[in-house]
Amino acid sequence: MSRKTTYTNSIVPFWQRIPLFFCFPANPTNLIGIGFFSVLSSLPLLILRTPYFFPILLVLNFIAWAMFFRLAYKVMNLTSQGFLKVSEYPDDQELDANLKPYKQMLMFILLGVAIALVFNYLGNVAGYCYLILAILTLPASIMVIDIQNSVFAALNPFQAMRIISSIGWPYMVMFAFLFVLYSSQGIATQWIIKTQLPVYSASFSPTDMANYLGKIQKSAKWLVLNATFISMYFTIIMFNMIGYVLYQYHKELDLNVSKHQVEPAEAEIAHYMGAGDINSALKIARKELGKDDTNLQANDRYLKLLMLSSTPEQALSHAQNFITTLLKQKKTGKAVEVYENMLNINADFQPARASQVLPIAQAATAMGKAKTALRMMDKFEKRFPLSNETPEVYLFAAKLLCEEFEKYPQARQTLTGVLLKYPEHPKQEEVRHYLNLIEQLEKGQYSL
Numbered sequence: 011m012s013r014k015t016t017y018t019n020s021i022v023p024f025w026q027r028i029p030l031f032f033c034f035p036a037n038p039t040n041l042i043g044i045g046f047f048s049v050l051s052s053l054p055l056l057i058l059r060t061p062y063f064f065p066i067l068l069v070l071n072f073i074a075w076a077m078f079f080r081l082a083y084k085v086m087n088l089t090s091q092g093f094l095k096v097s098e099y100p101d102d103q104e105l106d107a108n109l110k111p112y113k114q115m116l117m118f119i120l121l122g123v124a125i126a127l128v129f130n131y132l133g134n135v136a137g138y139c140y141l142i143l144a145i146l147t148l149p150a151s152i153m154v155i156d157i158q159n160s161v162f163a164a165l166n167p168f169q170a171m172r173i174i175s176s177i178g179w180p181y182m183v184m185f186a187f188l189f190v191l192y193s194s195q196g197i198a199t200q201w202i203i204k205t206q207l208p209v210y211s212a213s214f215s216p217t218d219m220a221n222y223l224g225k226i227q228k229s230a231k232w233l234v235l236n237a238t239f240i241s242m243y244f245t246i247i248m249f250n251m252i253g254y255v256l257y258q259y260h261k262e263l264d265l266n267v268s269k270h271q272v273e274p275a276e277a278e279i280a281h282y283m284g285a286g287d288i289n290s291a292l293k294i295a296r297k298e299l300g301k302d303d304t305n306l307q308a309n310d311r312y313l314k315l316l317m318l319s320s321t322p323e324q325a326l327s328h329a330q331n332f333i334t335t336l337l338k339q340k341k342t343g344k345a346v347e348v349y350e351n352m353l354n355i356n357a358d359f360q361p362a363r364a365s366q367v368l369p370i371a372q373a374a375t376a377m378g379k380a381k382t383a384l385r386m387m388d389k390f391e392k393r394f395p396l397s398n399e400t401p402e403v404y405l406f407a408a409k410l411l412c413e414e415f416e417k418y419p420q421a422r423q424t425l426t427g428v429l430l431k432y433p434e435h436p437k438q439e440e441v442r443h444y445l446n447l448i449e450q451l452e453k454g455q456y457s458l
Contacts (some may be wrong), residue, residue: 079111089253
């Protein structure tokens with residue numbers, strides 16, 4: 011492995027992504043996995059009432075955590091390959107079946123035995139020194155398992171030190187974050203125990219003690235379930251962070267990555283934003299957009315920076331161009347998002363072209379945003395007096411007024427105007443049919 015300690019400027023440093031690590035386990039796929047394994051670990055408490063469930067609880071706990079660590083290693087491995095979102099994971103990727111999670115569990119056991127032997131035969135001073143060394147190198151040892159797939163390599167302190175020396179001082183920053191995460195997990199678990207277990211008193215009578223034990227049995231199942239869920243949630247955060255550090259320093263560690271998704275420009279923008287220099291960030295984003303104005307990521311990044319800056323007019327202008335690009339690439343859902351964002355800047359914002367209105371309105375309706383769709387179609391004829399799409403737009407608006415808001419008179423008025431002003435339009439027959447439907451709705455002869 012290389013001994014360089016500077017990180018490649020093409021990847022955002024992990025300390026600038028801390029909020030994303032906390033959000034990562036909240037992805038539905040991860041939550042389902044964490045929830046399933048949490049329930050599995052506490053299943054005997056949830057469904058069994060026999061006093062002999064404790065051995066079953068231990069077995070299911072071991073199985074649940076063993077299966078969970080397969081998920082954790084999958085997260086770490088794919089993150090180290092540059093897949094930073096669950097939605098980006100390869101479709102054919104299965105849970106890692108090469109025993110890495112079980113090798114980690116074996117490493118923990120052997121490490122514990124080694125620490126006990128040092129304390130026993132070499133004394134407390136040597137024991138505490140070895141314990142501190144083991145704790146400091148533990149993240150590196152987990153990295154060694156992921157890279158070399160070997161328990162013995164992970165237990166070799168020289169292999170761990172090679173990882174640490176290749177990463178350099180940022181390793182200690184990562185260790186500090188991991189330590190805080192681990193401590194937070196413990197604090198959260200203690201809070202659950204404190205809030206869910208009944209209060210014990212030394213003055214309890216035999217009857218009180220019996221009631222107390224009964225309450226403990228009832229609350230224990232939820233305590234174990236919640237504590238396990240929190241522990242697994244924080245574990246996913248830690249493995250995601252470790253995987254990202256491997257990705258960030260893959261060059262220093264001589265590792266190959268499947269996906270190198272962060273451009274140098276994005277890292278520079280993140281650097282300037284972190285320093286509060288939005289003008290420099292805008293300059294880089296504008297330059298990147300100039301290289302390919304059809305690039306959706308570059309357009310989106312530039313628009314978001316304009317929204318953060320004190321240049322609302324530029325943001326509104328660029329949004330029009332971005333919407334055009336999005337519709338050309340059939341990204342109508344994103345176009346709805348851009349439109350709504352611009353309304354926060356200027357309540358009168360509308361797409362610049364008549365042909366853009368109906369596709370975005372239809373997409374907004376499909377997304378459950380009928381009010382947004384109607385707002386976009388409002389005064390369409392006044393904004394685009396020469397457009398031949400007015401009947402089709404107003405027909406769709408009338409359908410929304412009826413089906414979403416039950417505003418039959420307003421819908422009837424809209425369609426009546428279409429019949430009078432556009433007698434030769436191909437949509438005339440459909441407009442008449444819908445007018446008849448509105449009449450039946452108003453008379454109560456038909457219901458949607």
